[in-house]
Amino acid sequence: MLDRRHFLFSTGAAGAIGAAGVLGSAATSAQATDGGAAPLAPSLRRPGAGYVPVVTPNGSTLAWTLEDGVKVFRLSAEPVEREFAPGMKVRALGYNGESPGPTIECVQGDRVRILVTNRLGEHTTVHWHGIRLPNGMDGVGGLNQPHIKPGETWAYEFVVRDAGTFMYHPHADEMVQMALGLMGMFIVHPREEDEPVDRDFVLLPHAWAVHPGTYRPDPSVMNDFNLFTFNGKVFPATEPLVVRTGERVRLRLGNLSMDSHPIHLHGYSFDVTATDGGRIAKSARWPQTTVNVPVGSTRDIEWTADAPGDWALHCHKSHHTMNAMGHGIPNLMGVDVSAQGAKRSVEERLRALVPGYMTMGIEGMAEHAVHAEHMPGPPNTLPMMAGRGPFGPLEMGGMFTVVKVRDELVPGVDPGWYERPPGTSAWRVG
Amino acid sequence: MSPLSRSTSIGLVSALLALLAACSAPSSRVDREPVEALASNALGRPVAWPEERDARVALERELDALLAEPLEVDGAVRIALYRNESLRAELARLGVDAAELARSHTLANPSLSASLRFERGTEGVGVPEFALTRNLLDLFMRPARVELAADALTRARIELVQTVVQHAFAARDAYFRARAARHLLAVETLATEAADVGFELMRRLHDAGNASERELALEEAAAQNARVALSQAAEASDAAREALNRELGLWGADAQRWTVPETLPSLDDSAPPAANLEAYALTHRLDLRAAIAHADGLAASLGFERRWSALSFLGVGIVGERDGGEWSFGPEIELELPIFDRGEARVAELRAELEASEHELAARAIAIRSEVREAERHRQHALARARHFRERIVPAQQRVLDATQKEFNFMLVGAFELLDAKRAELEASRGAIEALRDAWLADSELARVLGAPLPGATPPEPPATTDGHDDAHAEHDHGG
Numbered sequence: 001m002l003d004r005r006h007f008l009f010s011t012g013a014a015g016a017i018g019a020a021g022v023l024g025s026a027a028t029s030a031q032a033t034d035g036g037a038a039p040l041a042p043s044l045r046r047p048g049a050g051y052v053p054v055v056t057p058n059g060s061t062l063a064w065t066l067e068d069g070v071k072v073f074r075l076s077a078e079p080v081e082r083e084f085a086p087g088m089k090v091r092a093l094g095y096n097g098e099s100p101g102p103t104i105e106c107v108q109g110d111r112v113r114i115l116v117t118n119r120l121g122e123h124t125t126v127h128w129h130g131i132r133l134p135n136g137m138d139g140v141g142g143l144n145q146p147h148i149k150p151g152e153t154w155a156y157e158f159v160v161r162d163a164g165t166f167m168y169h170p171h172a173d174e175m176v177q178m179a180l181g182l183m184g185m186f187i188v189h190p191r192e193e194d195e196p197v198d199r200d201f202v203l204l205p206h207a208w209a210v211h212p213g214t215y216r217p218d219p220s221v222m223n224d225f226n227l228f229t230f231n232g233k234v235f236p237a238t239e240p241l242v243v244r245t246g247e248r249v250r251l252r253l254g255n256l257s258m259d260s261h262p263i264h265l266h267g268y269s270f271d272v273t274a275t276d277g278g279r280i281a282k283s284a285r286w287p288q289t290t291v292n293v294p295v296g297s298t299r300d301i302e303w304t305a306d307a308p309g310d311w312a313l314h315c316h317k318s319h320h321t322m323n324a325m326g327h328g329i330p331n332l333m334g335v336d337v338s339a340q341g342a343k344r345s346v347e348e349r350l351r352a353l354v355p356g357y358m359t360m361g362i363e364g365m366a367e368h369a370v371h372a373e374h375m376p377g378p379p380n381t382l383p384m385m386a387g388r389g390p391f392g393p394l395e396m397g398g399m400f401t402v403v404k405v406r407d408e409l410v411p412g413v414d415p416g417w418y419e420r421p422p423g424t425s426a427w428r429v430g
Numbered sequence: 431m432s433p434l435s436r437s438t439s440i441g442l443v444s445a446l447l448a449l450l451a452a453c454s455a456p457s458s459r460v461d462r463e464p465v466e467a468l469a470s471n472a473l474g475r476p477v478a479w480p481e482e483r484d485a486r487v488a489l490e491r492e493l494d495a496l497l498a499e500p501l502e503v504d505g506a507v508r509i510a511l512y513r514n515e516s517l518r519a520e521l522a523r524l525g526v527d528a529a530e531l532a533r534s535h536t537l538a539n540p541s542l543s544a545s546l547r548f549e550r551g552t553e554g555v556g557v558p559e560f561a562l563t564r565n566l567l568d569l570f571m572r573p574a575r576v577e578l579a580a581d582a583l584t585r586a587r588i589e590l591v592q593t594v595v596q597h598a599f600a601a602r603d604a605y606f607r608a609r610a611a612r613h614l615l616a617v618e619t620l621a622t623e624a625a626d627v628g629f630e631l632m633r634r635l636h637d638a639g640n641a642s643e644r645e646l647a648l649e650e651a652a653a654q655n656a657r658v659a660l661s662q663a664a665e666a667s668d669a670a671r672e673a674l675n676r677e678l679g680l681w682g683a684d685a686q687r688w689t690v691p692e693t694l695p696s697l698d699d700s701a702p703p704a705a706n707l708e709a710y711a712l713t714h715r716l717d718l719r720a721a722i723a724h725a726d727g728l729a730a731s732l733g734f735e736r737r738w739s740a741l742s743f744l745g746v747g748i749v750g751e752r753d754g755g756e757w758s759f760g761p762e763i764e765l766e767l768p769i770f771d772r773g774e775a776r777v778a779e780l781r782a783e784l785e786a787s788e789h790e791l792a793a794r795a796i797a798i799r800s801e802v803r804e805a806e807r808h809r810q811h812a813l814a815r816a817r818h819f820r821e822r823i824v825p826a827q828q829r830v831l832d833a834t835q836k837e838f839n840f841m842l843v844g845a846f847e848l849l850d851a852k853r854a855e856l857e858a859s860r861g862a863i864e865a866l867r868d869a870w871l872a873d874s875e876l877a878r879v880l881g882a883p884l885p886g887a888t889p890p891e892p893p894a895t896t897d898g899h900d901d902a903h904a905e906h907d908h909g910g
Contacts, residue, residue: 212842213833329844331640337631346634349627350845353620354852356835357845368841377840378833384841
């Protein structure tokens with residue numbers, strides 16, 4: 001809400017802000033890279049050594065410029081439109097046109113300067129979650145700094161002391177700004193990689209409340225979230241994680257939602273190698289197949305992709321692998337709706353009143369995925385389950401993606417569905 | 431004895447006798463044509479009550495045919511005009527007024543006085559003497575009296591037509607009420623089914639172990655409550671049907687067999703409000719015409735009274751006397767001495783009545799103007815509400831139902847929400863029907879207040895068979 005004072009202030013400062021805004025916008029959009037797939041230049045601090053740049057599926061890595069030995073990043077907090085999947089666009093908040101914002105990637109010891117421009121209607125800040133830095137750079141509005149008012153650009157500058165998987169998000173009207181999608185990952189590569197990997201993926205799960213038929217996340221919802229994304233996408237719009245057989249893979253997971261996400265990888269046992277507090281000693285690691293990513297934490301998992309195939313990777317809370325569903329619908333499981341006595345069946349009577357009625361959920365809800373393909377739903381609303389695989393409906397949504405491990409890969413080409421060698425698939429016996 | 435010569439006297443006597451006998455009474459048959467014309471004008475449709483047997487039989491057949499088909503409003507009005515016995519009674523009563531008119535054509539009977547005169551010295555033989563006299567004013571006032579009686583007949587006709595019109599409008603209103611009640615009953619039947627199937631579904635859920643006793647009881651309570659509403663709607667429909675039966679004068683099998691279409695007809699509300707409705711009403715309102723006729727009649731009476739009041743003291747007559755064996759006749763003049771009553775009181779009374787009638791006339795006109803404005807606004811508001819229901823509320827509830835269906839498709843809401851949305855849509859339909867019914871009633875009310883159908887409204891085409899009746903009727907009239 002713009003009050004009069006705010007309005008006057010904004011108008012008075014328009015010249016300066018406008019110029020900065022335009023410049024900032026041009027700089028950030030020109031430098032954004034796509035998906036992080038193109039490797040960045042190696043760290044200037046470690047010339048020649050290089051690192052494997054992270055890949056942010058469905059996202060990007062934030063580009064930087066070098067100014068007097070400082071890596072300068074530009075973030076613009078602004079309204080964005082995010083397509084969760086075809087058929088649903090969300091009026092969210094994000095950075096540089098994306099939600100989550102682009103992944104910031106640098107190397108331990110880098111001096112970074114991050115210019116944050118506020119293009120929101122209210123003030124904001126950025127907190128560099130998990131990063132050890134000077135207190136005045138920590139970004140808690142009112143505690144560490146004045147808020148960044150709409151139209152202002154502020155600089156954060158610090159030397160990143162620790163390698164690891166970190167996050168960034170506002171620490172001002174957090175509840176609203178994070179509910180609407182202002183967040184991103186902050187990856188710091190070590191100066192020297194003790195356990196190098198071939199593929200380094202970044203996934204930031206998030207929980208949203210976008211009521212069916214609406215476009216904007218509802219910040220007043222605290223528990224009853226209905227959409228669950230990996231990097232701002234729901235299955236089947238989530239990009240697969242493509243890996244060559246035998247490669248060492250790292251997956252960095254963050255969590256800035258209000259619920260934990262037990263992320264399960266099929267087909268492998270992995271090690272949880274790091275939290276946002278740092279690397280875990282090898283002796284302390286548990287082999288696991290599911291890593292619970294708590295609220296406000298990050299987890300790195302690593303494994304050797306020695307088993308080719310299409311391997312599911314998903315949050316194991318089943319309602320997180322589906323899209324919006326009514327939580328108050330009657331339980332029709334096992335209900336007999338057939339005709340009893342002289343009257344027509346309940347189904348027929350309901351259809352006579354409401355021609356579109358169709359009994360669903362008597363034997364289960366799997367049929368819904370098929371029904372939803374030919375029955376209209378509310379605008380801007382995804383069916384609760386979707387996706388098709390080589391054998392039919394996947395009946396999934398939300399936090400679900402596929403790790404595609406193949407012996408051969410053609411760069412830039414989707415490897416398609418895995419073709420199982422004969423004799424390696426389940427078969428029908430009855 | 432009269433100084434007039436015998437020949438003169440005989441000539442005068444003949445003229446007087448002719449005058450006395452001048453009482454050419456009109457036909458006492460009730461002439462319905464003016465009534466039919468007035469009623470046709472007021473109702474915007476041909477109205478005729480055929481008397482000829484063949485025409486009546488044909489009409490009865492036509493009315494039977496109307497009752498066999500779903501009844502439309504014009505058919506209902508037609509039936510009421512011919513079968514409503516109260517209306518027929520009023521029509522018959524017109525004969526009484528016609529008889530009054532016939533009487534007014536007759537002069538007051540002359541008075542005959544007879545006497546035997548015994549002259550002194552005459553033995554036992556009286557001289558008989560007759561005098562036949564009558565008041566001259568009565569004679570000269572005859573045109574005025576005829577006119578007054580004609581005014582009375584006109585007023586009687588107008589009053590009759592007003593009664594006819596009231597009956598026609600009552601039938602029309604009862605028709606729309608009955609038709610709306612039927613539609614409302616259909617809606618309530620659906621609403622009850624919605625509640626009932628909700629209960630049934632919940633029972634099935636309960637049987638499967640998926641719903642609690644409380645949930646089941648809630649659905650049952652809702653379903654049972656819906657049945658009460660259904661019973662009330664059925665009763666209202668029955669009552670509306672009976673009310674229409676009364677207006678149509680139907681009984682027995684006829685009262686049972688008719689139907690009305692399931693829904694109310696739409697009302698064309700596209701025309702802008704007509705201009706000069708007040709003036710229109712003043713030219714059409716029958717009560718105003720009656721008041722004008724009354725004032726005119728009084729004015730005429732006053733004129734006659736002023737001109738001829740002197741004659742009220744004068745009587746003329748014949749006197750006959752038998753003198754010896756001979757009757758001798760001669761004219762007689764009787765003069766009342768205007769010592770106490772010189773007729774001024776009668777003139778003053780008439781003048782006062784005339785003045786009063788003129789004020790009454792003005793008051794009526796002013797009241798009519800106000801009634802027209804009120805009825806016109808009432809109609810506009812009622813039409814606007816009906817349109818609002820039709821164009822806004824019902825579509826909004828339909829969109830709610832559509833949106834609920836879409837949410838249902840995606841398992842965002844369940845069957846009970848879908849039924850709730852259906853019930854809400856039915857509730858909007860109920861409101862729309864009531865609003866449309868009220869608009870029809872308001873439309874009738876304006877026509878009633880105007881004294882004629884709304885200007886610009888196309889009067890319904892008379893059915894083909896009616897023309898035949900009109901011809902038969904005309905022929906009959908000519909014959910009479």
